Amino acid sequence: MFITGIMQLSTAHLDPRERAGLERDLAIALADGETAISIGMFTAHVHSNGILFNITAAVHGIKPAAMSATTWAIIAHAEHHGCEWLLFDTGTTPDPR
Numbered sequence: 001m002f003i004t005g006i007m008q009l010s011t012a013h014l015d016p017r018e019r020a021g022l023e024r025d026l027a028i029a030l031a032d033g034e035t036a037i038s039i040g041m042f043t044a045h046v047h048s049n050g051i052l053f054n055i056t057a058a059v060h061g062i063k064p065a066a067m068s069a070t071t072w073a074i075i076a077h078a079e080h081h082g083c084e085w086l087l088f089d090t091g092t093t094p095d096p097r
Helices: 016-032 069-080
Strands: 005-010 036-039 042-047 050-054 083-089
Touching (some): 005 069, 016 036, 016 050, 069 083
Antiparallel strands (some): 036 042, 042 050
């Protein structure tokens, strides 16, 4: 069995523009009854408290033009720690660390 890592963080860690877009996409998907959506190069699984991204599609060292430096840094940090998934939890209070 192969188990991959998940990094959980609040949407508050995202760039405000990206956070608003992500929360909009989440609301639309939930209203439509969808459980999986595509956002850019990523497949995302939606649930009532957030979105789970598989980040294995990220091309190492090449930041997509539309992605903020903040989000790219989060992805790089997750990959550095062996995580293949990011859970942006809309109900989580951010840890200042």
